[in-house]
Amino acid sequence: MSVTVYVPNDSSAVSLGADRVAIAIMAEAKKRGIEIDLIRNGSRGLYWLEPLVEVATSAGRTAYAPVQVSDVVGLFDANFIEGGHHALCLGLTEELDYFKKQQRLTFARVGKTDPLSLDDYIQQDGYRGLSNALSLAPADIVKRVTDSGLRGRGGAAFPTGIKWNTVLNTPSAQKYIICNADEGDSGTFSDRMIMEGDPFVLIEGMTIAGLAVGATQGYIYLRVEYPHAHIALNSAIATAYQADYLGDNIQGSGKKFDLEVRLGAGAYVCGEETSLMESLEGKRGLVRFKPPLPAISGLFGQPTVVNNVISLASVPIIMDKGGEYYRDFGLGRSRGTLPMQLAGNIKHPGLVEVAFGMTLRELLYDFGGGSASGRPIRAVQVGGPLGAYLPESQFDTALDYEAFAAIWTVLGHGGVVAFDDTVNMAEMARYSMEFCAIESCGKCTPCRIGSTRGMEVMDEILNGQDLAKNIPLLRDLCNTLLNGSLCALGGMTPYPVLSALNHFPEDFGIHDTANVA
């Protein structure tokens, strides 16, 4: 009788040795004459515990973590294949606090299933959403998504249903669904985890989007830095075609949807939807002005849905369990769950999918366990490199789009990067300008010249030069960037810069706070 062992194939786990551990387990099993059914699952998202090896026991899946090759013999000796006691044994995975306290809707299957097994996917409630969608009129699909309250998880939080409705109501012979998988924000990895750990849910979500708006062609614009996701997506797409979940006649419905993966070329700005489309069209990744909205004139000038991975991957469960089911999570205008990603100087980095409403402090301490260094957390940046730096005084803010907007910041794509009290926030402000300078597409003047000038002004500030001129100049520059930039890259760079200046003036050499404003 064989035993099922799970070793994640997630690239974070792999980078921590998961492949070598898997090989060692199989070799040792062979040596001992033990038959093992090895499944390379996605990550459960408890990254400080990777590689996290699970064994299927009668009580459930038991976790051993973090496992290194040197631990493998000992694990066998401890009879881990039957859940035997070992120093690395953490008990049942799903009883782990970090996991148990989450509300995993979008990530329901990630870490549980074999990501490339369509059977697994279907067994675990996959393609139920599509099945419902196939029986609905396009407008009814759109209505269900609208009712769910789902908002764009890429960062802008635009209501997904409204966007779809615009595309649905724009007549055209050809429409497109684009999945923005150019996940470039610092400290974010939820898109990658889905694509590596449950690619079918994204394919299903895009197929439903296609049915909803009348698009027959989808593209996943994937950042080139995600080779494992690339392999997983292509494999799952091929399987979906074979099983008629993609192609000319989806499940015998006569409906058509084609899907392919296109790789980016390493530009952060191509995560911005209009430059993404330029790039998809084979041009330089230059930001387009709006209007026209992509929903009206997008890829190749046709009506186009551009949604983030998480937005699209959240659609199947909405179509399966209904808009109200999803809507019951969260609060206010932030409905459903948001997969937060804990990173930086944090003890327990990983993926935390929770309903909107939890405070940042709970996330940092109850899940994150405080800083990795053990020193106080001085600042966190939420929402990627363009998010504001929040001081400790703002940690009680609820994870909620409007609550964050009220303190002049964003939840963005849900990335959280923590810094302890050794950080120099003026250097972080300089880094924000540098990031903008490196990633600017170069089209609009504020971003093209302003980011470089911002770096130079910050250098002078860091040198303590002429603060009386340079601080107002920095503020003026931020005003120009904020109001004048063509897209969010230049337009939001002032968020981290000004939040650092406003909350941590002492790092800028300002000790008389009267001078701050």
Added chain:
Amino acid sequence: MSMNKPQDFGTPASEASQLVTLEIDGFKVTVPAGTSIMRAAASIGIDIPKLCATDSIEPFGSCRLCVVQIEGGRGMPASCTTPAAEGLKVVTQNQKLADVRRGVMELYISDHPLDCLTCSANGDCELQDMAGAVGLREVRYNPVETHLHAAKDESNPYFSFDPSKCIVCSRCVRACEETQGTFALTIDGRGFDSKVSPGQNQPFMDSECVSCGACVQACPTATLMEKSVIDHGQPEHSIVTTCAYCGVGCSFRAEMKGEQVIRMVPNKDGHANHGHSCVKGRFAFGYATHKDRITKPMIRASIKDAWQEVSWEEAINHAASELKRIQTKYGKDAIGGITSSRCTNEEVFIMQKLIRAGFGNNNVDTCARVCHSPTGYGLKQTFGESSGTQNFDSVMHADVILIIGANPTDGHPVFASQMKKRLRQGAKLIIVDPRQIDLVKSAHIQADYHLKLRPSTNVALINALAHVIVTENLLDDAFVNERCDVASFQKWKTFIAQDIHSPEASEAITGVPAAELRAAALLYATANNAAIYYGLGVTEHSQGSTMVIGIANLAMATGNLGRDGVGVNPLRGQNNVQGSCDMGSFPHEFPGYRHVSDPSTHQLFEHAWKTELSAEPGLRIPNMFDAAMDSSFMGLYCEGEDIAQSDPDIQHVHAALRKMECVIVQDIFLNETAKFAHVFLPGASFLEKNGTFTNAERRISPVRKVMSPLAGYQDWEVTQMLSNAMGYPMNYSHPSEIMAEIASLTPAFAGVSYEKIDELGSVQWPCYDEESTGTPIMHEQAFMRDNGKGLFMLTEFVATTEKVNGKFPLILTTGRILSQYNVGAQTRRTENNVWHAEDRLEIHPHDAEDRGLKTDDWVGIKSRAGETVLRALISERVQPGVVYTTFHFPESGANVITTDNSDWATNCPEYKVTAVQVMKVSQPSEWQNNYQAFSEDQLELLAQSAGND
């Protein structure tokens, strides 16, 4: 006088018919839907600051100076990219906007040299203007990274590229793409490193740049600047005039400093060019003041004598007395004249008047004889009028474009850019050409079909196209029945349906695969709007007129006439081919294409000109040469035409000229013909005279004097003096009086006047009365023939007698290149030579291999008529068995080889087909050696005259 700079509305006009009303700074304005807020504001005199926007190209939204606030809207949208909408309330000026604009300008200037006082754009710099507009008073940055030391690119002879002054607005890049369609420029790098890059980071001259000047025109700073402005400073006034190069007839603003042309700037309001230009019109005007200009009249007894400078009076009297002497000695018909398509309508008109009324014969012909005379004949027969049917803008409505024997990107570059714009919008393209012209495949353009026929087989091809349309029942029966002569149609239909005209049968003649031809015919016939454009590759054949008729048949049979987007469009080679033909330059026709023997016309002109006129057609150009050889034609007045270079079988032409007793040449240079002349009357360039040119779309445009004639007289004045000396009085005081006479004698011009041209900018004939503003599209209701019906004519293919054989196994065909213009008298005296300094023989690698030829080898080209030597260019643009050359340099002797074969109806030479042999040689041909010696002698005889001065 002032610069009269046209207003820049920032973004192109919207063509929407729906109107929206919005409020800008409290003022209500109503504009077509789709108009940008920027343009709406400009239309009521509210200038929103801008740098990356200009109304010749689509908005881009990059500079961020034009931000505005909209009541109830978020943020600060750019006014260039935000469309006006009903009920919007827009604020263009407040403190918040001012702060952002000043912030943007401060950034710009932090990376810009502060050398305004010594900058070539000083006084004409939008960056400078904007710094003033936003009130920038200080740049607080201490920039570390800048582009201030970027190296200049001076490779282009006409403009300089100084990237240290570049603000990366991309106007140049966009102009190259949208206006010109060459895609030579891009932005290289990103972020702060973004920079304008010709080609792949190459100098301009090494890139695909065609030097059209659109980028220079679009540049808001001194980054791309005419070298003439760098040298001379800003112009102080401007005058609108018309280009004297090709038949597109672009409108330009001659920007002047006193009497010096500083630069020629394409006129945004020009109806033919809409603000675009090519390297010739834009930059190659320096010939007008070239040191080779001859500014004093000269005479000599024999062409072996030195020239003698004389007064105008003496030259004119001498010329008149010689002509009279010849008439006395050899008869009234022993003299004649040749007008030119280079001349104005008014010059041509009084020239033919002088000949008909003053010389007393009809021995007048024009260079259209050697280019588009078959067009005149063929279209007159079928449609009833000797002209193209459309305006240029019509192409923007064409769904299928069929180009036959024309190379628009080289020959008619500004129209080609418009055509390319339409092709990029998705129009389909069929090209019929033995050679792979650029349009077959270039940036974002690819022909759907390139029917690569053998030279001389046009008629077989057009018959096969028609055969498919007839036999596949793709005819527009309703059009044919209503608009055409049905009996002629039935006859034609039976004729064309014969199997001998099938694509399968004609494949053996044309070499075009039948399946491809069938597909192309289907595409043409099933288009909503299909338009035909053709050039000299149609006319310059022994069956040139037949082919024009075949084209007309095809368009009528498919109903592609009489509306926008369709038609039959001859691309005229020279600035005034259409006009010189209209003005009665042909020996058999009075102005307006009326036969000299037509009694009522004859009577009309005799009455108007108060003299007896001959009713006998006069000599055509080749007949004049033949007549000279038998001493019956001994005196010639030739204005603005260089027959000794441009006419076929040139040794015969030279012999005829040597035979004549008095050759009077009126030109701005001592051209090839002048080397055989006895009287030289110095002409005026297009910059030195008033008049009108008529372009390929029948558009009569003003030519305006921007500087005084170097030789003292405008050309029409010279012709008038000669006429008076000949005893036929003329006393016009201004060309407008000549136009008034033209209008009074020619129905299609009856409503044309200088006042109307001044008011409208230009007028397309027919223009029958005072109320008419002209006719952009012809034959809308009925054809111009007497019964109003289009006439089908049979077009039997007859093979040329110019056949390849063992001795002459290759076919030579000829064409033009972008940078040079026809005989090259003008362009060879400009910097355009850097693009094309010699004519080359293009030969296919297979034929080159057979002969052991490499690129750059000297090759002898021998035909039945003569022999010359050129350097080889191995190229797959030509097909095996075909060689190709341009003809812009007299020493090339392209016309030493061409034969005396010509079109059966009009004598238009068969330039496009000459059987030749090509072999490797080590020295110029005997003709070239003789020519060089002769030419050197003549220049020496000219120098002696200057020495006498």
